[in-house]
Amino acid sequence: MNAPLKKITFGQAFHMAMDEAMAADERVILLGEDIADGQGGGVYKTTLGLSAKYGDARVRSTPIAEQAIVGAAIGAALVGYRPVAEIMLMNFITVAMDQIVNHAAKLRFMSGGQTSVPITIRTISGAGRGFGGQHSDMLEAWFAHVPGLKIATASNPADAKGLLLSCIEDDNPCIFIENTPTYRTSGPPPEPGYRVPLGKAAVQREGRDISVIGYGRPIADALAVAGKLAEEGISVEVVDLRTIAPFDAETVLNSVAKTGRAVIVHEAVKEFGVGAEISSRIHEELFRDLKAPVARVGSRYAPVPFSPVLEKDWLYSQADIEAAIRKTLG
Amino acid sequence: MTETNVDKDLLLDIYRRAWLIHQADAKFRAMITTGQLQILYYSPRGQEVVAAAMMAALRPDDYLVTIYRGIHDQLAKGIPLKELWAEFAGKATGTCKGKGGPMHITHPETGVMVTTGIVGSGMPIANGLGLASQLNGDGRVTVCCFGDGASNIGAFHEALNMASVWKLPVIFLCQNNLYGEHTPYAMSTGAERIADRSISYGMKGVRVNGNDAAAMHAVAREAVARARAGEGPTLIEAMTFRFNGHLLGDDSHYIPKAEMEAAKAADPVPALRRTLLETQVSEATLAALEAEITAQVAEAAQFALDSPYPDLRENRIDVLDVEMLDNREIAA
Ligand SMILES: Cc1ncc(C[n+]2csc(CCOP(=O)(O)OP(=O)(O)O)c2C)c(N)n1
Numbered sequence: 001m002n003a004p005l006k007k008i009t010f011g012q013a014f015h016m017a018m019d020e021a022m023a024a025d026e027r028v029i030l031l032g033e034d035i036a037d038g039q040g041g042g043v044y045k046t047t048l049g050l051s052a053k054y055g056d057a058r059v060r061s062t063p064i065a066e067q068a069i070v071g072a073a074i075g076a077a078l079v080g081y082r083p084v085a086e087i088m089l090m091n092f093i094t095v096a097m098d099q100i101v102n103h104a105a106k107l108r109f110m111s112g113g114q115t116s117v118p119i120t121i122r123t124i125s126g127a128g129r130g131f132g133g134q135h136s137d138m139l140e141a142w143f144a145h146v147p148g149l150k151i152a153t154a155s156n157p158a159d160a161k162g163l164l165l166s167c168i169e170d171d172n173p174c175i176f177i178e179n180t181p182t183y184r185t186s187g188p189p190p191e192p193g194y195r196v197p198l199g200k201a202a203v204q205r206e207g208r209d210i211s212v213i214g215y216g217r218p219i220a221d222a223l224a225v226a227g228k229l230a231e232e233g234i235s236v237e238v239v240d241l242r243t244i245a246p247f248d249a250e251t252v253l254n255s256v257a258k259t260g261r262a263v264i265v266h267e268a269v270k271e272f273g274v275g276a277e278i279s280s281r282i283h284e285e286l287f288r289d290l291k292a293p294v295a296r297v298g299s300r301y302a303p304v305p306f307s308p309v310l311e312k313d314w315l316y317s318q319a320d321i322e323a324a325i326r327k328t329l330g
Numbered sequence: 331m332t333e334t335n336v337d338k339d340l341l342l343d344i345y346r347r348a349w350l351i352h353q354a355d356a357k358f359r360a361m362i363t364t365g366q367l368q369i370l371y372y373s374p375r376g377q378e379v380v381a382a383a384m385m386a387a388l389r390p391d392d393y394l395v396t397i398y399r400g401i402h403d404q405l406a407k408g409i410p411l412k413e414l415w416a417e418f419a420g421k422a423t424g425t426c427k428g429k430g431g432p433m434h435i436t437h438p439e440t441g442v443m444v445t446t447g448i449v450g451s452g453m454p455i456a457n458g459l460g461l462a463s464q465l466n467g468d469g470r471v472t473v474c475c476f477g478d479g480a481s482n483i484g485a486f487h488e489a490l491n492m493a494s495v496w497k498l499p500v501i502f503l504c505q506n507n508l509y510g511e512h513t514p515y516a517m518s519t520g521a522e523r524i525a526d527r528s529i530s531y532g533m534k535g536v537r538v539n540g541n542d543a544a545a546m547h548a549v550a551r552e553a554v555a556r557a558r559a560g561e562g563p564t565l566i567e568a569m570t571f572r573f574n575g576h577l578l579g580d581d582s583h584y585i586p587k588a589e590m591e592a593a594k595a596a597d598p599v600p601a602l603r604r605t606l607l608e609t610q611v612s613e614a615t616l617a618a619l620e621a622e623i624t625a626q627v628a629e630a631a632q633f634a635l636d637s638p639y640p641d642l643r644e645n646r647i648d649v650l651d652v653e654m655l656d657n658r659e660i661a662a
Pocket residue numbers: 399447448449450476477478479480481507509510511576
């Protein structure tokens with residue numbers, strides 16, 4: 001037996017989750033461009049080794065045909081399989097929107113519960129690597145606006161494994177977002193069998209003065225800012241949604257009820273983002289408890305630019321989070 | 331060589347299915363025009379035999395994916411009439427508890443897996459059903475029905491290519507009624523024959539007169555055999571026509587009069603009836619079968635009218651696998 005790893009990367013976490021899911025359940029199959037070993041195990045090598053272990057029938061390299069990939073996943077799911085479809089980058093999901101929005105999300109409801117679509121769509125995105133306007137977008141808000149889908153993303157490798165396993169085991173269509181710039185970032189591995197329950201946020205750091213609510217990559221930034229502000233005696237609570245939709249309103253509202261102040265942060269552009277929904281919900285339910293209006297941090301309202309100086313300016317930053325916290329504290 | 335010798339019992343089976351479609355369609359139109367049903371209705375009148383002959387070549391556990399113009403496919407596949415009717419009426423007793431409606435019929439027990447209102451989107455999903463059958467080794471075949479217009483959508487190309495590469499047990503049944511909404515075939519489709527498009531996918535393709543029960547069935551049977559033997563998909567282009575326009579209420583002004591008259595003169599349902607009479611099926615046998623079906627249709631329509639509407643709680647069920655909270659209560 002191999003010695004347990006002291007640290008794993010996000011990429012390893014995703015691989016381990018799929019490996020465990022495939023070992024545990026024959027109905028788990030993988031579909032995606034270049035994902036089998038013969039094609040290199042995926043552009044990020046996430047699935048490397050899985051086709052050798054489970055066979056090319058269960059780990060299928062597909063044509064470059066996103067509608068056909070998602071459609072095949074849906075069809076197989078309707079009759080009992082648990083397909084995991086890899087959409088190489090999140091921007092490429094746009095050409096499969098019909099399959100996701102009109103079919104995966106709705107077939108359970110429109111069939112009156114006779115059928116269901118337990119698929120997981122893994123997809124990758126994130127700015128900061130000079131990939132430009134068509135390879136960097138965070139599009140989670142589009143999907144969060146569609147009833148019938150679950151959307152999840154992890155802020156650390158342990159959660160990444162536990163959350164992806166939960167998506168694969170869930171009876172609903174899940175979109176699981178992986179982050180490009182942090183793909184090789186590492187952290188402690190989870191205990192064997194660890195699962196992150198869908199729909200449950202985690203308080204990653206407790207605090208008294210203000211709640212910072214987010215998901216995915218910005219959580220590490222929020223924790224860094226919280227650590228810095230602690231030296232000044234400012235106590236920041238960090239809430240990691242983990243499941244973006246449907247989100248854990250209870251944990252968010254409990255946190256803000258306690259602190260009376262909230263900043264919401266995401267990598268996607270601020271306008272019409274997930275932060276708007278969470279902010280509204282806080283205002284609707286906790287208006288009288290709020291000591292200041294809820295603030296939002298997101299990236300600039302522009303396509304993701306290429307030039308490194310522009311991209312850095314475009315992307316949300318720790319400085320933005322810190323400024324929003326200070327402003328909200330008054 | 332295509333075997334076109336179809337025996338009498340089989341033709342009678344095809345006719346039974348075709349007559350059921352014919353009668354159901356007549357009753358739906360009557361109920362809509364008298365205001366008893368308020369729905370968007372895409373009549374399959376004229377295309378009955380395509381579906382009847384295709385589905386007669388299937389096993390009950392084979393899968394069907396079809397479109398908004400789909401009652402001919404669903405009824406020929408064996409969907410229960412009462413539940414179908416109740417679904418069209420938005421009733422709790424419908425196949426989908428009234429939550430899908432006419433464009434979204436599902437009934438897995440009879441293999442009706444998906445009915446879509448999005449042109450061209452059924453084909454990728456049919457591949458997934460086929461993939462499942464291939465992995466299971468269960469010998470099931472998936473039939474995916476769509477129109478001529480749908481063959482111009484990108485998903486058609488993506489799906490047929492994938493089905494061919496993976497040798498999936500899927501039959502792509504294009505029901506070419508020569509119009510997509512109000513646009514004639516030649517104005518929207520560059521290929522002279524849709525069946526020819528199969529060549530570019532390395533797939534078997536065949537054009538057939540879909541209104542000829544024996545010819546249509548022979549082609550269907552061959553495609554089913556190919557799929558079950560693991561030899562891959564087939565694209566069937568079944569030539570047909572629709573007599574009631576795109577959507578009920580459309581006056582077919584865009585169809586030349588002579589074209590419509592010629593199509594109606596070749597009406598496939600009475601044509602099949604005449605063939606049966608020529609093959610020693612008695613008038614009495616046919617009349618009895620027809621009367622029985624007509625009575626079933628009347629009964630189904632009444633069942634739908636008498637059935638209750640769904641409970642409003644249904645809006646919070648089947649969205650996900652757990653009941654949703656009432657978001658109006660939350661906001662209040
Ligand atoms: C993606 C999409 N675009 C447009 C429509 C509107 N629409 C509904 S049916 C139809 C015509 C389709 O023609 P065809 O595929 O030949 O099928 P037919 O109705 O003739 O059976 C159109 C354009 C739609 N439902 N979906």
